[in-house]
Amino acid sequence: MEAQSARILLQIFAIFAAAKLLAVVAERVRVPAVVAEIVAGIMIGPQVLGWVKNPQQDWLVTLASIGAIVLLFDVGLNQKLSSIMRVGMMALVVAALGVVIPFFLGYGLLQLTEHSQTEAIFLGAAMVATSVGITARVLQDLNALRTVVATIILSAAVIDDILGMLVLAVVSSLSQGRVNYAEIGSVTVVAVAFTIFTVLVGRRVVRRLGPRVVEFAASNPYFALGLVICLGLSVVAELIRMAAIIGAFLAGLVFSEEEIAPTMREKMHSVSEFLVPFFFVTMGMHMDLSVFAQTQMLLLATMVTLLAILGKLVGCGLGAYRLGWRGAVQVGVGMVPRGEVGLIVALIGLNLGTISSGLYAVVIVMSMVTTLLTPPVLKLLFVRVTPGSSPDADRANP
């Protein structure tokens, strides 16, 4: 047991040190820190150096998911519910078009080439989901979480998660022969109800409970209350088949307009600095570089990747056209990364035997490229608009 704990501690050190080292170097050459952390994961993961042989070990999966939860709670704390309400309809349209258009692009491409209908449907589904962690982190690093674009992207991501869940449920049951409409309907109703209930009721509860908790103990357990609610909502979200990070985001939202929010943001930011790298490094470890060697798939992979980018860019950009040309592009790009979410869908298809391992490799390529490409593009798009928040400007006034 002692030797085991030393081995784990050594891996934790390797992950954290590699992430921070590459992030600092990346900052120097103006590459987003999150890309550096993912690259750190590819480097020390089983693919290259092999310092961490198995990214699916329980302790690492746990640290990574706590990292993601902490990140999204932090991001939620930076959103205002009133702002979200104002852009709610637009976010709904952005999310809906961002689901429908990529789905049919993926479906259509595989129908035109020699693939089965089920494979076509699964690829469509894998092209639907957005990995909001990447974009949220980039916007956070750029200090742009309070912009209208960020609010739309994050709200759309919540809706996207619900729609993605719906698509996945339909697709999974289709491939098994029969669609259970009652179950799919109830899962959706629960997800929507949870989101609305949390935001509306949670906020009032926190507003009433907060002062009492502060009064109750001298040690000011308000930050602890925030973390308890964050972890609690993450668990509930996961139990009703949503992503845990959506629960964490909603928890952040619930506290975001309280008096104590600035203190909480500062404290959460310290926790983030420590734990979030584990999420992105682990994401990197899951990236399988060997798929690029399968040359016979590269053409299809390239086309799927292009359509995946185009689908979100056009779909989400169209939904946000009222923001003007630049805002619409920012929203579109922000919704592009598929991260681990696309992979999960493809993995389900692979396990069900409905997609080939070749097509699975295609989805991996698409996920990797969209994930690694988005941060630099997003950075360029935002730095041009808000030069005040560029690293160089910060540097002038340390």
Next chain:
Amino acid sequence: MEAQSARILLQIFAIFAAAKLLAVVAERVRVPAVVAEIVAGIMIGPQVLGWVKNPQQDWLVTLASIGAIVLLFDVGLNQKLSSIMRVGMMALVVAALGVVIPFFLGYGLLQLTEHSQTEAIFLGAAMVATSVGITARVLQDLNALRTVVATIILSAAVIDDILGMLVLAVVSSLSQGRVNYAEIGSVTVVAVAFTIFTVLVGRRVVRRLGPRVVEFAASNPYFALGLVICLGLSVVAELIRMAAIIGAFLAGLVFSEEEIAPTMREKMHSVSEFLVPFFFVTMGMHMDLSVFAQTQMLLLATMVTLLAILGKLVGCGLGAYRLGWRGAVQVGVGMVPRGEVGLIVALIGLNLGTISSGLYAVVIVMSMVTTLLTPPVLKLLFVRVTPGSSPDADRANP
């Protein structure tokens, strides 16, 4: 995998929520928060409610040890090397007497009763080690880390860890028939050299490296540098058979007199609020209440526990007699808790077949009682001396 991660997340929520809930209630009835967290562990652990069935799962062991590392880094940040140097000799005497006296009390008791010499030696060894985490946490909660008493206790704990390791090495090899003096000697030299080297050289390195790191990137990676060094020294400490937390403490010490230390302390404190409870809750989960039911052992357990308390109180108090009556008692009490360290020694003896399961139960009782009894007593001793730092005083000026 999805279901597994939901189960883990649920347990993380249960641990954190129970710890914070009981801590807040405990504060109301003036019980130290750390006791509440341990009790939370007993409650939700396998002994009582069984919400967490196995406290030895990798992910939980990992979270707990990160919690302990974070705590001791935080504690180290609050110590001044110059203050430690000033009390160095006294700490050495406190540690030495605190090792010698409990050892011979335990050894003597078992020699007088009907036990083998090996068992007597093992019990002596189990009575030697101090679990500095408990005392450090109580002093932190009481805002008393900057007192002379705290500095002596923490310095003595580092020396104690080296001496304890030495005792354990001798005892283990004794029970296997032959003492390998060369190995024991080299391990000790390495430990002492690591401690001195880290403190003296590490400080200079940080002083030189620090400003360069701050200059290198706009994102101010100083906190990250602190965490990297903290994790790195923890790994090294563990690799050379010391406790990881001693490495973390030394890392804190290295940064404690830098200009940036106050910021770092604040950030670490936020991280602590989140992660430290996992350490103490897990400690509680390991407490096996059923040992109290073994009535035939209760007399021996009571005597061993009394001698364990007396040994540290007299040994360490004697070493600190120059602080006056009250200071000496504070130091003595602060060194009493055995925590998990005594258990590890006893477990080695049990696995080697050199101590009976009955005697193992005795050590468990001794560890539990010393661990749970110390915080309230320490609190009383400190609150009387420094009424300004009592919770009530804090409460008057929130």
